[in-house]
Amino acid sequence: MNDRAKGGTGDAPPAGTRRAGAPRGASRPAAQGLFRRLFVINGLVFATGTLVLALSPATVSAPVVWAEVPVLLVGLAVMLGANALLLRRSLAPLDALTTLMQRVDLLRTGDRLSDSGNSDLTHLIATFNAMLDRLEAERSASSAHALAAQEGERQRIARELHDEIGQSLTVVLLGLKRVVDRAPADLKEDLHGVQETVRASLDEVRQVARRLRPGVLEDLGLHSALSALTTDVSRMSGVPVTRHLQPDHPALGPDVELVLYRIAQESLTNIARHARATRAELSLAVEDGRLVLRITDDGRGGVVQEGAGIRGMRERALLIGARLTVDSPPGQGTRVSLVIPPDRRTAP
Template identity: 75%
Template structure:
């Protein structure tokens, strides 16, 4: 099928009766102008009013009134019919497919009703297609992370372990001075092995798969505090509703990215991570007391927004200058993410 044609089920710009909005507007203007000219002609034909050549001063008011009526009718019709175009232009300039609430409100204008419906349907379709594409991309990303984590653990980790065992045997048989140097190398290799294991854990949250979301968030906070040196206050409701595996992964990754942003940009000395149920929503918050002032969405925040869309959640970032930053993920518990059917 050619790309020039809309997909099946897409709304058509053709209005009921076979006429599109432009044709309807054209017909209305034609009828209005024709009506005004007809009335003017009838007035000149059947009333005492006349127009001489050259035009007399006493006839000017008749012509001026007729012209004023014609212009007023045209202005009224055009203003009423084309008013939604200004709102449409503004929305097209600011629309963001990561924001799910941007839609044009139809105020009942007959001429552009189909245009408004079609534009909103186009946004719905693009949002759905982007969400689907993001889901495939993020799934591929998670698979690649698992593969890299597995290779780090099974290949590089095992190789470093063999090196450590070899160094231990060498240290036991080496003379004093050489033994000290070998012990230093041994500690360097052991530190490298620990770093490899930490990277593997960040790439593949095995604790999430084995012990669940609460334990995974606890381990994530502890790792953050140990590496960055900033204490994390955790508040996780122990009676959370059951979540699907996809939702748990999204919550974990957003918490992970939120803490990473704190480490990179916030200059904070205290962080709070909470996961609670509030008003039929499961709410994740990552709050810091840093410098705030985040104005534009970077790659990290946009990535979090894309993940939120996958489960129908809404992500907001509040970052006043000097007032710290709060990242808030609200997951509606009436939707599929809460109360998932999957058994752990």
């Protein structure tokens, strides 16, 4: 993990200060340019209207007679219509900017406003896009720090479960075995029941420790870890999981492998708990130069609101510069796709 990730996003600057890289008075050129454009548009409309009135044969009496009122109303309507049309074209980028501001989500990167060619608003659009770049970078650094702390805590808990609770249960199991061998016949059945309960608890502790810390990922690699994961999910949930793992994909960095494993783990866990599926499929392959992980099921689908699990997957995808999509039409199952660009396979 790099120093930036370890440091998080840092303290927010005091009110009234500007960030490094933002020029002093950066908003003034856009505001002044927009003011000039609107002033010129209104000036041209009024000047044209005045010129037409001056050169036309129409006259205005004092006081105004009723026959002249339609001419004045038509002239006013034409001026207002021309003014509205020109202003609408000039302010159209602001509508696009407002729409983008309403839908922007830092967990869905790459949503930017394109320059429409309006030179007066180019600086405003560029400043807004730069703000999104900065916020996404800070969110990525903050997520990296939080996820690193989370993984460290997972490993600590897994070690304690394995080394302390697991060892204690093993000692209890061995002690019960000796007691059962020497116990009277009328107590052996009860002691056997206690022995099986302790053995089941030991197995559960080991399973929890494996889920918290995928040791097989560190020891045997991503393919073996995903194979073990699908086997465990199939056995525990009763949902058969078919896997298709391309054997010759490019080498991956440890952070990328961990993100792939955690997203597959969360997706399969959601299928086991909520999907009511009869089958599921996991695939990992290279498509058009990009590494793609897909997890699909034939369950009820209809994911309307994303919970903590899906948002956690999006944060992990953001950490390695990947794109996560969740397609879940009602009654047609759920399809989770993680696409990793070629330049991010060795993520920081």
